[in-house]
Amino acid sequence: MAELRYPLGEHNRGDVRSQTGRTADELTVADIRSGVVTSADAAVDPDTLRRQAEFAEQGGNPQLADNLRRGAELALFSDDDVLRFYDALRPGRSSIAELETIAAELEAGGGERCAALVREAIAHYSRRGLIS
Amino acid sequence: MAATPGESKRSAFFATRSISRDVVVPEYPELGLIAFDSPNDPEPSIRVVDGRIVELDGVPEADFDLIDAFLAEHGINAAVAEEAMALDDLQFARMVCGHDVPRTEILRLVEGMTPAKIARVLGLLSPLELMQAMAKMRARRTPSIQAHVTNRIDHPLLIAADAASAVALGFRELEATVPVLRDAPLVALALLIGSQVPAPGALTQCSVEEKTELELGMRGLTTYAETVSVYGTERVFLDGDDTPWSKALLASSYASRGLKMRFTSGSGAEVLMGAAEGKSLLYLEARCVAVTRAAGSQGTQNGGIDGINVTGSVPNGMREILAENVMATLYGLESCTGNDTQMSASDIRRTAHTLPLLLAGSDFLFSGFGSIPSYDNAFGASNFNAEDIDDYLMVQRDWGFEGALRSRDDTALLPLRRRAAEACRAVLDELDLMTFDDAELERVVSAHGSLDVAEHQTDETARAGDAIIEREITAVDVVRALAIRGFDVEAERVLEMTRQRLFGDHLQTSAIFGEDMSVLSALTDPNDYAGPGTGYRPSRERLDEIARVRQERSHAELLAEQAPHQGCVILTESGPAASRPRPDEVVIGLSPAFGNDVWLTLSGLTVAEALRQLLAGIEEEGVAARVVRVTHSLDLGMIGWTAANLSGSGVALAIQGKGTALIHRADLPVLANLELLSMAPLIDGSRYRLMGRNAARHARGEKPAPVLLPESGEPMGPRYHAKVVALINRESRCLRAGEPQAVEVSWPS
Incomplete structure (x- = not known):
C-alpha cells in the first residue's frame, strides 16, 4: 500500500477504496448507467476516515480526530x-x-x-x- | 412631512429615515441583553486534579451542567489549562492580535482556556484589534463565500438556475432551505444539479431539521451540512432538542458518510428562547464555540445568525458579533461568519455591520449572501441580497479585498442558467418526478426571482419530495438520469462529488473544493498572516478580475456619444481677437476643445445648442456678442478672465465643452466670478439663455438675480466624474500657446 498523504484525492486517488473495494475511478458513469455501480459503492471506508483522523491530529485538532474515529466506527x-x-x-x-x-x-x-x-x-x- | 408642535422639522425628517424603524434597547443583564461582561458572568477559573477538571468557571464538578460536563470531558486540554488560565487577560489579548506570536501558539493556549476566560479576553479588543485578530487567526488562507439559494415556492428549475448563477459569480458553498419541509429532497436535488453546471466542486446543503438533513446527506443529495445548532445554556440546548452528546454523535454520523459538516450557534438565541441566565451574549457564545470544538466539528457558523437582531439591539452589539467570529478562529475552527440576516432597515447600518469582517477576511465571509432577491429568501432576507450584488462588487473593487465574487453579465449567465434548468428538467422528467414545458423553462432562465415564473400546482413539489424519499432516490440516480439525457459533463461532476466521499479530504478544517477540484483547507492552505507582506493577497489576475465591474466604462465608451454630434456648429478662427472694440458687448470665451473636439455637454445638449442659447440671451437684451477661443488654458476662470479683458464692457461669459459656464469681469481676480453654473449635468437650454441675459445685464452695469440650478440631492460626482476626466483630457489635447482667437460662428444647414 502506498503512503497515504493529504489530500488523498490528489496523492492517492488510485489507492483509496470504498467499502465495496472500488477506487474512485472505478465509479464510472457507464457502470452507473448499466447498474453495476450503486450507492453502496460510494461508502467511505473506515480506514480512510482513520487516516483522516491522523491528518486532523497532525493539524492540531484532537477533537476533530476523535470525531473522525467515531465516524469510522459508524461507517459500518x-x-x-x-x-x-x-x-x-x-x-x-x-x-x-x-x-x-x-x-x-x-x-x-x-x-x-x-x-x-x-x-x-x-x-x-x-x-x-x-x-x- | 408635518412637524408636530414642539418638534423641529429636522426631527420630523429623521422620523422618515429607515434607521428610525430600527428599535434598540438599553442593557438588561437579567435578560441576557448585554454584549460583554454581564455582572452575572462567572469569574474565569479552572481546577485540575490528577488530570481531571474538577472546577470550571466557578462551578464545581458535582454541579456541572451538560455543557460544563461535556467541555470538561472533551473540550479543555487539562495539560495546558493551568498555564493558559494563568496568563494575564490583557497580555493574552495582545498576543492574539499581535504579529509576533504565531497562530499555532494561540491555538495551543486556547485549548486550555475556559469560556469565561476567552470571553473576557475578546472583550478587551477594539474593533480594529478584532479585525487584526481575524486576519491572523482564521484557518484558511484564502477567503471564500457561501450563498443562500432559495425561492418562496420551492421551484426546482429556478433553484437549479440560481445555483448556476451563484457558482458563476464565485460562491463555493450553496445553502438552500424550504418553506415546506416536504419539498426539501426536491430542492436539494435541484441545487446539486445546478451547482455543478458552471464549474465543478461547489458544496451544497439543504437546511432543515437535524435528522432530515442527515438523511438528505446520506443519499448524496447534499454534500455538506451546517444547521447543527448548539446553544450556550443547558435549558436552551435541551429545548433545541439535543444535548452535547447527541450533537457529537450527529457530527460523527456525518463523518461516517464522508460528508462535510459544521455546527451553528450565534449570540442572541438564548435570549430569544428565554433562558440566557442573565449571562452576556459573548460569554454564552463562548460556551457554544467551546462545545463545537469539543464535539469535533471542524467549523462553526456564528456571528449573530438568527439572533443578530437581539445582539444588534444592545450597545456594542456589532463589536460582539465580530468578537464571536474571532472566537471561532481562536478555537481553530472554520469560521463561517454570519452576515446572513438583514440586521437593519438602514443600508448604512447593515453595511457597517458587514464591512469590518469583509476587510479582515474569514473562511466564509457570509453564511450566506442572499444570491436571490430578498423576497425569495426562505431564511428571511440576508444582510446582503441579489439586489446588492453590484454594490458588493463595487466595494470589493474600491478596497481590493478578497470578497470572493466576480462580475458576470447576461452573456455569461444566461447560457449557464439555461443549461442548469434544462439539466434539472431532464432529471425530474427521467425520474418521473415533475415536468415543465418550454415556456416555463424560458421564464426560469431569464427570471430575477420567483415572481417571474409560474406558480406550480399546490402540493406538486411536496409530492415529488415524498417520491424521492419513498423511492430512495440518491445522487447515483441523479448521475444516471443526467447521463441518459445527455448531460455528460454534469453527470461526471455530480459523480465526482460522490467519489470525493471516498477520500474524506473535505472533512478537514475549512475545506472547500476549488473550481479545479483541488482541496483548499487549513491543511493545504493554512493561514500564514503575520503582518504586511504575508498571508493571503489577491493575485494580479484576481485584482484585474475584481476591477471589472458592470459600471466600468473606458474613455472610448465614455466619449462614444461625442462623435455623432461632430460638426453641429462650425467655429472658424480668424486671427487674434480684437481688444475692446466697443463698450456695449459681451465676449463669449470658448474653451480649447469646445466645438472642436467636444460636441456634447454633460447635460446632453450639443455645444451648438448651448452656444446658441448664450448668444440668444445676450441678443435679447440688445447687447452685442462676440465669440473668442481661449487656447492657452482649460481653466474656466482663466478663460472667463481672459475673455473679460478683451470685452469692451469688461464682462464675459466662458464655457467649457462639458458645459460648465460662468460670467466674469475684467476687474475681478482670475479665480473669482460674477456667476458660476458649476453643475454642468443640470444646465438646460433655458439656463444658458438666462446666463446670456444676465451677462448682458452685468455689461450694462445692472445687478441681475443670479441663475439658480434646480434642487437636486443626487451626487453628481460618482455619475459624471469619469466622463468629466475624459472630456478634460480632450480639452487638454487642444491646448496651445498663443493669444485668444476671434471665432466666426456658423450653423450647418
Missing part, C-alpha cells in the same frame, strides 16, 4: 441504525436501559468509541435528572 452501520442511534441520544427519547442497549449494540459492531460516548451521556443525563 446502516443509515437506519445511524439515524436511530442519533435519535436515541436526543433529550427524552430513551431510558437508561435503552441507551445501555445501544451502547452494547455499538460495541458489538466495533464501535467502542461511540459506545463510550453513549455511556458517558448516560452518566451525565442521569446526574442531571434527564433520564431514569
